Amino acid sequence: YNRYLEYIDGELHLEGVSLKALAEEFGTPLYVYSASHIRDRVRAYREAFPDALICYAVKANFNPSIIRVAREEGAGADIVSGGELYASLLAGVEPSRIVYAGVGKTLKELEYAIKSDILMFNVESRMELDVLNHLAESLGKKIRIAIRVNPDVDPKTHPYISTGMKKSKFGVDIKHAKQEYQYAGKLKNLEVVGIHCHIGSQILDVSPYIEAVEKVVDLYHELVRSGFEIRYVDIGGGLGIKYKPDQSNPEPKDLAEAVMPALKGVDAKILLEPGRSIVGNAGLLITRVEFLKDKGHKHFVIVDAGMNDLIRPAMYDAYHHIVPVVKRDTGYIKTDIVGPICETGDFLALDREIQKVERGDYLAVLSAGAYGFAMSSHYNVRPRACEVLVEKQSYKIIRERETYAYIFKGE
Numbered sequence: 001y002n003r004y005l006e007y008i009d010g011e012l013h014l015e016g017v018s019l020k021a022l023a024e025e026f027g028t029p030l031y032v033y034s035a036s037h038i039r040d041r042v043r044a045y046r047e048a049f050p051d052a053l054i055c056y057a058v059k060a061n062f063n064p065s066i067i068r069v070a071r072e073e074g075a076g077a078d079i080v081s082g083g084e085l086y087a088s089l090l091a092g093v094e095p096s097r098i099v100y101a102g103v104g105k106t107l108k109e110l111e112y113a114i115k116s117d118i119l120m121f122n123v124e125s126r127m128e129l130d131v132l133n134h135l136a137e138s139l140g141k142k143i144r145i146a147i148r149v150n151p152d153v154d155p156k157t158h159p160y161i162s163t164g165m166k167k168s169k170f171g172v173d174i175k176h177a178k179q180e181y182q183y184a185g186k187l188k189n190l191e192v193v194g195i196h197c198h199i200g201s202q203i204l205d206v207s208p209y210i211e212a213v214e215k216v217v218d219l220y221h222e223l224v225r226s227g228f229e230i231r232y233v234d235i236g237g238g239l240g241i242k243y244k245p246d247q248s249n250p251e252p253k254d255l256a257e258a259v260m261p262a263l264k265g266v267d268a269k270i271l272l273e274p275g276r277s278i279v280g281n282a283g284l285l286i287t288r289v290e291f292l293k294d295k296g297h298k299h300f301v302i303v304d305a306g307m308n309d310l311i312r313p314a315m316y317d318a319y320h321h322i323v324p325v326v327k328r329d330t331g332y333i334k335t336d337i338v339g340p341i342c343e344t345g346d347f348l349a350l351d352r353e354i355q356k357v358e359r360g361d362y363l364a365v366l367s368a369g370a371y372g373f374a375m376s377s378h379y380n381v382r383p384r385a386c387e388v389l390v391e392k393q394s395y396k397i398i399r400e401r402e403t404y405a406y407i408f409k410g411e
C-alpha cells in the first residue's frame with residue numbers, strides 16, 4: 001500500500017512515526033498522511049509524463065498542507081469549486097497551473113476564478129460558455145477555455161464514479177463537440193485553447209484510457225484543421241489504487257505507455273488530473289475500539305469512526321483494508337466493523353477476518369487518504385477528525401479536531 005508503512009516491534013509506524021503514539025496524543029478518529037508517499041506519487045507522474053502538467057485533483061483531499069506537498073513536487077491543481085480554488089491558493093499553487101471543471105459552476109465561483117487568472121476553465125455546456133463569455137466581458141477579460149468532451153467509454157468502475165459515459169451529466173457529447181467549439185470560437189471574450197476529458201475514477205485497466213484518448217486526438221486534429229489553436233489536451237485523472245491485499249494497480253508509467261502512441265503528433269501540452277493515485281495510499285484512518293458485541297450469529301466490533309468520517313464503504317460498497325495498530329498473538333475473529341452512527345449502513349467492513357481486539361485497541365483503516373476526510377460530515381453532530389502529516393520521522397498537525405462550538409458557530 002505504502003512503502004513507508006511498517007510494523008516495528010509489532011507496532012505500526014508510518015515514516016517511522018508510531019501510529020499508537022499519534023492516536024494517544026491526538027485522539028481518534030485520526031487521519032494520518034505520509035508526505036513522502038505523496039512526493040513519490042507526483043514524481044512518478046512527472047517521470048512518466050515529463051512534458052506534462054500534473055494538476056493534483058484537490059477533490060480527493062483538500063487539506064492545504066497536502067496540496068502544498070504536491071505543489072512542492074511540481075504539481076498544479078484541478079479544482080471543481082470556489083472553495084477548492086481558495087484551498088489551492090492558500091497552498092501556494094500558482095493560478096497559471098490551475099484548471100477548473102464542474103457542471104454547475106456559479107457566477108460567484110466563475111468570477112473568483114476569472115479574477116484569479118487561472119490557466120483554463122473546463123466548460124461543460126453551451127449555457128456555461130455563454131455565461132462565462134458574458135461575465136468575462138463585464139470584467140473586461142479574455143479567458144482561456146477547454147470544452148470537456150464526453151468520449152462515451154466505459155471505464156469499468158463503480159457506476160457512481162463513471163463520468164465519461166453517454167448517460168452521465170458530464171461534458172458535451174464528443175460527437176457534437178465540434179459544433180460547440182465553433183460556437184465558442186465566435187464568443188469574443190473566450191480564447192479556445194484546450195480539450196478536456198475525464199472518464200471516471202478508480203480505473204484499474206488502462207485500456208479505456210486508450211479508447212478515450214484516441215477519440216480526443218481525432219477531435220484535436222479535426223479542430224486544428226479548422227483553425228483552432230489547441231494548446232492543452234487534458235486527459236483527466238482516474239488511475240486506480242490498491243485497496244485489497246491481492247489487488248495490483250496500474251502505475252503512471254503504464255498509463256503513459258498506453259496513451260503516448262495515440263498522443264504522438266499532438267502538438268499541445270498534456271495535462272493530467274490525478275487525485276486518488278496521489279493521496280489515496282498516502283493516508284490512513286486510525287480508529288479506537290469502543291465496544292465488542294456478540295449476538296451469537298454475528299459479531300460486531302464497534303469503533304469510534306463512523307460513516308461521517310469515511311463514507312466510502314457505505315456509499316460505494318468500497319473495501320478498505322483494516323489492520324491492527326499493535327499486533328498480538330490472540331488469533332482471529334470474523335466480524336463486522338461498525339461505527340457509532342444510527343444507520344445500518346454505518347460500517348467500515350462486513351464479515352471481515354481480523355486479529356482479535358479488545359476495548360481500547362486501535363485499528364488502522366488503510367487507503368483512506370483520498371475521498372476520506374474530503375467527504376466527511378457532521379452527521380449525528382460528530383466533529384470532524386483531526387489530520388496529521390508525517391514525514392521522515394517527524395509529524396505535524398494539519399487540521400485540528402473540531403469542537404462542538406465550531407460546529408454551531410454560525411447558528
Ligand code: LLP
Pocket residue numbers: 057059060078101161163198200201202236237238239273274275276277312316370371
Ligand atoms: N478530474 C475530474 C474532472 C474528476 O471528476 C475527478 C474525479 C478527477 C479528476 C480525479 O479522479 P481520481 O484521480 O481521484 O480518480 N468519491 C469517489 C470518487 C469520485 C471521483 C470524482 N471525480 C470515491 O470515493 O471513490
